[in-house]
């Protein structure tokens with residue numbers, strides 16, 4: 504049985520009705536790999552849910568979303584795909600206000616809405632399939648060698664050419680996948696910038712101060728928060744994000760006055 508399946512069975516009440524969607528499964532796998540659990544009893548979860556639901560309120564159509572607290576002293580938040588966002592108890596221990604939490608959650612929700620995790624995982628899944636196909640092709644070559652004696656020479660050559668053609672196609676496929684994996688690598692920083700930008704606008708639309716992410720990141724930096732996160736993703740250095748966010752906020756304030764809609 505895969506480790507995450509075991510985890511589904513053993514988890515605290517919040518996961519007893521674990522959702523089957525892929526992002527949720529990815530979250531459980533990431534936690535299982537690090538022997539971490541969702542803290543179903545953490546009273547701060549209700550606050551995370553309220554803010555998270557306000558951030559996704561305008562998404563249409565809207566898939567199922569879950570906002571959970573992971574029991575870990577690490578200062579961290581992450582998105583495991585559209586619909587699954589976590590924050591750690593370590594992050595909540597920084598006592599961020601609602602605007603700051605909305606900033607952090609808005610960034611993660613933006614990753615989810617833009618389906619960054621799903622996009623980034625695609626080359627990996629295609630590569631796994633290519634590896635399986637490569638293994639099958641190698642077994643077919645072995646099989647043909649074993650049958651060589653009893654096959655007519657034309658039949659042997661026909662099958663040999665077929666396998667050679669398959670091998671060539673496979674080689675081309677792998678080269679294409681490797682190229683798209685490199686593209687994903689190059690896109691990561693752009694995705695982070697997009698998540699900061701979209702995230703703070705989601706926070707603003709939900710009635711939170713858009714500076715929340717900026718002050719939250721400053722507090723995380725002061726507390727020594729680090730990358731990569733529990734889900735294995737690496738955010739750019741906080742100092743870089745802070746600089747970029749300050750520029751972004753200046754532009755936004757020039758474009759529109761910082762008046763807020765009523766908070767839900």
Ligand SMILES: [Zn+2]
Pocket residue numbers: 610614695698738
């Ligand atoms: Zn991010």
